[in-house]
Amino acid sequence: MNWEIYQVTQHRIGEGQAPAFRSGEAVPLSGLWRPRHDGCTNPAELWIHKNELFPLCEQCGAAATFTLLAAVQHISEDPDFQ
Numbered sequence: 001m002n003w004e005i006y007q008v009t010q011h012r013i014g015e016g017q018a019p020a021f022r023s024g025e026a027v028p029l030s031g032l033w034r035p036r037h038d039g040c041t042n043p044a045e046l047w048i049h050k051n052e053l054f055p056l057c058e059q060c061g062a063a064a065t066f067t068l069l070a071a072v073q074h075i076s077e078d079p080d081f082q
């Protein structure tokens, strides 16, 4: 996947403002997501593509929650890019 062709369409969302999703749920927006899992510290932010499933916690393999940090949109999906 070549992320260079993606463009950031939203500014970063403040902590606590975005809804949280759980491992195994469908990803609603392509973008940069922050995993959060009690007991695991400093999880790496992940680029996850829309319609994929949120992964399990990278550190321990259990279900984690994810909050959106920055959404991106594929240029070909952008109706303004015509």
Ligand SMILES: [Zn+2]
Pocket: 037, 038, 039, 040, 057, 058, 059, 060, 061, 062, 064
């Ligand atoms: Zn964990």
